Amino acid sequence: MSNRANAGGWLKGKTVRKGGITSNAHTARSSTPQVQSTSSTLFSGGVKDASGRTTEYFSMDDQCPVCKSDRYLNPKLRLLVSSCYHKMCESCIDRLFTLGPAPCPICQKVLRKLAFTPQTFEDLTVEKEVAVRRRIAKEFNKRREDFFDLRSYNDYLEEVEDITFNLINDVNIAQTEARILAHRRENAALIELNSQREEQYAQALKEQEELERQEKEQRALELRREQEIEREERETAQREIIDRLETSTKSAAKVIAKSRAEAMKRSSARSTTTTVLRSNAQLLRARAAQSTVIPDPPHVPLQDDWYAYDDLYTIRDQYDDMYSDAVRKDREGIMRAGGYRVEEAWDRALRCAVAGLDLLPLSGLNPSPARTDSIVTPA
Amino acid sequence: MAADNAAKEADPQTNSSTVKRPLYEGSTQYKSWRYSPEQLEQIRTSLNVAAVSVIRNTFEADEPGSSEDVLFLNANEEQLLVKLYITKIPQLCGHFRFPEEVEATAISYLKRFYLKNTVMDWHPKNVMLTTLFLATKTTNNPISLESYTSNIPKTSSSDVLDLEFLVSQSLNFEFAVWHAHRALWGIWLDLQSLPDVSEDLRPQDVYDIAIKHVRASRFTDAELIYTPSQIALASLALASPVLAERWADSKAVAGAAQPFSATLDPTLGSIKYIITQMGHPPDVEAVREVDRRLKLCKNPEKVPGSKAYLARQVAEQQRAEEKRNKKAEDVRRAVNEGGDPFGSELNEDEKAKQLAELDDDD
Numbered sequence: 001m002s003n004r005a006n007a008g009g010w011l012k013g014k015t016v017r018k019g020g021i022t023s024n025a026h027t028a029r030s031s032t033p034q035v036q037s038t039s040s041t042l043f044s045g046g047v048k049d050a051s052g053r054t055t056e057y058f059s060m061d062d063q064c065p066v067c068k069s070d071r072y073l074n075p076k077l078r079l080l081v082s083s084c085y086h087k088m089c090e091s092c093i094d095r096l097f098t099l100g101p102a103p104c105p106i107c108q109k110v111l112r113k114l115a116f117t118p119q120t121f122e123d124l125t126v127e128k129e130v131a132v133r134r135r136i137a138k139e140f141n142k143r144r145e146d147f148f149d150l151r152s153y154n155d156y157l158e159e160v161e162d163i164t165f166n167l168i169n170d171v172n173i174a175q176t177e178a179r180i181l182a183h184r185r186e187n188a189a190l191i192e193l194n195s196q197r198e199e200q201y202a203q204a205l206k207e208q209e210e211l212e213r214q215e216k217e218q219r220a221l222e223l224r225r226e227q228e229i230e231r232e233e234r235e236t237a238q239r240e241i242i243d244r245l246e247t248s249t250k251s252a253a254k255v256i257a258k259s260r261a262e263a264m265k266r267s268s269a270r271s272t273t274t275t276v277l278r279s280n281a282q283l284l285r286a287r288a289a290q291s292t293v294i295p296d297p298p299h300v301p302l303q304d305d306w307y308a309y310d311d312l313y314t315i316r317d318q319y320d321d322m323y324s325d326a327v328r329k330d331r332e333g334i335m336r337a338g339g340y341r342v343e344e345a346w347d348r349a350l351r352c353a354v355a356g357l358d359l360l361p362l363s364g365l366n367p368s369p370a371r372t373d374s375i376v377t378p379a
Numbered sequence: 380m381a382a383d384n385a386a387k388e389a390d391p392q393t394n395s396s397t398v399k400r401p402l403y404e405g406s407t408q409y410k411s412w413r414y415s416p417e418q419l420e421q422i423r424t425s426l427n428v429a430a431v432s433v434i435r436n437t438f439e440a441d442e443p444g445s446s447e448d449v450l451f452l453n454a455n456e457e458q459l460l461v462k463l464y465i466t467k468i469p470q471l472c473g474h475f476r477f478p479e480e481v482e483a484t485a486i487s488y489l490k491r492f493y494l495k496n497t498v499m500d501w502h503p504k505n506v507m508l509t510t511l512f513l514a515t516k517t518t519n520n521p522i523s524l525e526s527y528t529s530n531i532p533k534t535s536s537s538d539v540l541d542l543e544f545l546v547s548q549s550l551n552f553e554f555a556v557w558h559a560h561r562a563l564w565g566i567w568l569d570l571q572s573l574p575d576v577s578e579d580l581r582p583q584d585v586y587d588i589a590i591k592h593v594r595a596s597r598f599t600d601a602e603l604i605y606t607p608s609q610i611a612l613a614s615l616a617l618a619s620p621v622l623a624e625r626w627a628d629s630k631a632v633a634g635a636a637q638p639f640s641a642t643l644d645p646t647l648g649s650i651k652y653i654i655t656q657m658g659h660p661p662d663v664e665a666v667r668e669v670d671r672r673l674k675l676c677k678n679p680e681k682v683p684g685s686k687a688y689l690a691r692q693v694a695e696q697q698r699a700e701e702k703r704n705k706k707a708e709d710v711r712r713a714v715n716e717g718g719d720p721f722g723s724e725l726n727e728d729e730k731a732k733q734l735a736e737l738d739d740d741d
Contacts, residue, residue: 307399312630319568322583346568352557353565354630356403356606361646362415 057119064089066105080116084109085124088116125168132167136160139184141194150294230267237263312354315347403606407553412491414603422494423454430497434678437687441679451676456669457498459661464503465489465598466660471511475530478520483558485514486597488550494603495549500678501542508534509542517554559593559602562611566626573629581622588618595658596650605650612643613650623647 062079063070066088071077079087086106088096096102097113104111121127140160147153159179166176184191237259244255324342327335403409414422431451438449452460465486472482488510489503508531515521528534547554563586570581592614596602601610616623624640631639679687 305399306405307401309402313565313569314572316572319571320578321568323564346565349561349565350569351402351565352562353569353608353611355557355562355608356401356409357608357612357627357630357643359403359409359606359609361604361649362413362418364415365417365421367415367418 057122059122064092066092079119081119081124081127082109082111083115084111085128087119087124129168132164136164136167136180138195139180139191141191141198142187143194146190146194233263233266309351309354313350315343315350317343319346321346403557406557407551407555408557409606411551411553412603416600416604419494419600419603420454423458426494426497427452427454427457430499430678434499434676437678437680440690441686449676450672452499452669452673456672457493459666460498460669460673461489461493461503462598462661463663463666464507467507468511469594471531475522475527477511477515478518479560480518480558481511481514481520483560483597484518484554484556485511487556487558487602488514488546490600490603492546492549496545498673499676500681501545502673502677505538505542506546509539509546512539513543513546513554557607559596559607559610559614560590562608563589563593563614566608566611566615570622570626573625576622576625581619585615585619585622589614592617592654592658596654598660599653599657601650601653605646609643609646610650613647613654616647617651617654 056078060071062077064077064079064087069077069089069091074089078090080090080093081087082104084104084107086104088105092105093113093116096105097111101110101112103109119127121130140163142156144150144153147156163176163179166172241256241259244259245252248255324345327340328342330336434451435449468485468489469482472479472485485507489507492501492506492510493503512524512527515527524536524539528536528539567581567586570576589611593611596610596614605613612623612627615626624638627640627643628638679685680691682688
């Protein structure tokens with residue numbers, strides 16, 4: 001965006017800025033080639049994405065609702081959004097608000113020129129919602145640990161959502177603002193604490209990333225250096241071979257074999273250094289671990305109506321068993337599928353060994369199944 | 380047995396009067412594939428007789444008078460042929476290196492199949508291949524059909540696949556089989572818990588002999604009559620009577636009338652007899668003779684390409700055609716008569732009027 005603030009032009013010194021000219025340089029803005037501004041005012045704002053840049057929303061059939069000009073005749077058209085969420089092109093804004101605060105042509109709300117920001121999202125309602133949520137998030141930043149039970153935490157969350165909804169949809173604004181104020185007054189200290197914590201965390205993350213990047217660079221450097229050394233060594237080895245062939249009296253094959261052996265020794269002597277990286281993932285995990293653990297209700301085994309012969313045998317911890325030798329000796333668990341336990345195989349075999357042991361075989365052409373009676377203990 | 384105690388008493392802790400049934404009695408092996416020796420014989424003879432009469436009729440339909448000379452197989456001969464193919468399964472499994480579970484399951488499937496079908500309808504050679512393939516799938520040791528058929532000479536995939544549904548249907552889709560070799564393994568593990576059995580009293584050879592007996596028992600009808608634990612115990616008794624007795628006694632409930640091993644003796648005795656007498660592969664010459672005769676008395680309907688087969692196919696197609704026409708006719712009628720092909724609405728008003736007329740309240 002060209003800044004012609006003091007270079008003459010039709011907006012020379014008349015731009016009235018209430019808060020002085022601030023606005024950080026949106027250097028990245030110049031890299032969005034589509035939108036060029038015709039105004040000398042720097043409009044700040046817009047939602048930044050992860051790398052700190054904002055991308056403006058742009059569509060070929062944009063049209064300023066006030067002057068009805070579109071991109072066809074005016075390729076540098078840029079629509080900005082007011083604080084009452086109405087769109088206007090830059091020239092209209094300049095025309096209407098240069099001489100001070102004026103009512104918005106659409107809703108008559110009094111606005112200043114500064115109140116206009118570029119549009120980030122296609123849908124203005126989304127834009128409004130994002131702005132409201134960012135504002136709320138700054139103040140309502142309590143976490144789960146600040147509440148003594150889940151219920152109160154959920155109530156708090158519901159309250160926050162309620163407030164947000166009201167603000168977005170213009171429901172009971174005055175009352176909602178009062179609620180926000182009340183909350184702020186009550187929890188000032190806690191809010192402070194939490195915001196500080198958030199900052200620290202963000203800081204730590206950034207440092208972590210820095211460290212990682214540096215380490216990566218270092219490793220790349222070392223790798224390059226090693227490659228250099230290797231290449232040099234190979235060249236010297238070659239030269240040596242040639243020299244030896246010239247000077248020595250031994251056979252050519254032996255000379256070459258000797259030099260090759262030396263090369264092997266050299267490469268094995270070179271040790272590789274390993275670097276241990278602490279990852280981002282670990283940091284996140286540490287943070288998550290701070291939250292409270294919900295106790296698990298005790299496990300109730302399945303109750304059913306089948307008698308599984310459990311009293312007929314007792315399974316031991318260890319068996320001298322030739323079938324499972326290979327699996328049990330396998331330390332690294334290569335032979336074991338996930339969830340496989342030898343004890344379960346033994347249990348199945350033992351159960352099979354006693355299942356139906358007392359069942360009398362059927363006999364005759366129309367048999368009815370019977371069991372042995374002799375083992376039933378009478379009374 | 381403690382099983383009965385659990386079954387007959389109410390569980391005092393849960394205060395319910397649920398009788399717990401033993402787990403084995405919930406299995407399909409207990410419910411549908413358990414017979415008495417007399418029943419087995421009767422099933423086989425009746426199956427054979429029914430098959431012979433059907434095939435005879437088919438022969439007659441082809442050429443009257445041709446069936447007089449044909450010597451049909453009887454039940455024993457069928458049994459002999461099936462037994463030969465049962466003995467081929469372990470050879471195949473050794474070639475493929477399938478686990479013992481696959482082998483035992485395939486043999487069970489083959490036996491059960493021929494309790495529902497006759498050899499003259501379905502030759503055991505392809506049925507055997509199909510049961511083995513099916514067994515690899517149901518025991519979770521699957522291999523691809525290609526690698527299966529490419530490793531068996533002179534077999535195509537259609538040989539295996541064509542019969543697969545028939546076999547599954549004959550098994551009533553009951554694929555889970557309890558085996559004696561697992562029971563034997565369990566007994567062997569449990570012997571280590573017996574206090575009076577030291578390690579030298581149970582050398583490895585005893586187990587090896589016992590498992591050989593279990594494998595021999597697979598060639599017999601033992602698994603259709605007795606439970607796998609009984610077969611395993613009998614095999615162990617053949618290898619080492621002392622160990623078997625000690626183990627069985629340890630399973631008894633205190634205060635029983637006689638030691639448990641004594642109660643089981645008659646059962647075990649008959650199993651032992653079956654294993655020793657009938658656990659050998661059949662005489663190859665006799666089987667060859669049977670096979671030769673089978674070629675003459677096969678059911679022509681099942682042989683693709685024969686007159687009877689084609690006639691049957693034509694008959695089936697005609698029936699299907701009739702069904703289709705009838706259905707088309709129904710739909711056409713419904714549409715033409717100006718109603719909904721799904722049926723017209725119930726005529727509520729008319730019915731109500733009729734009912735009102737009937738109502739003579741005077």
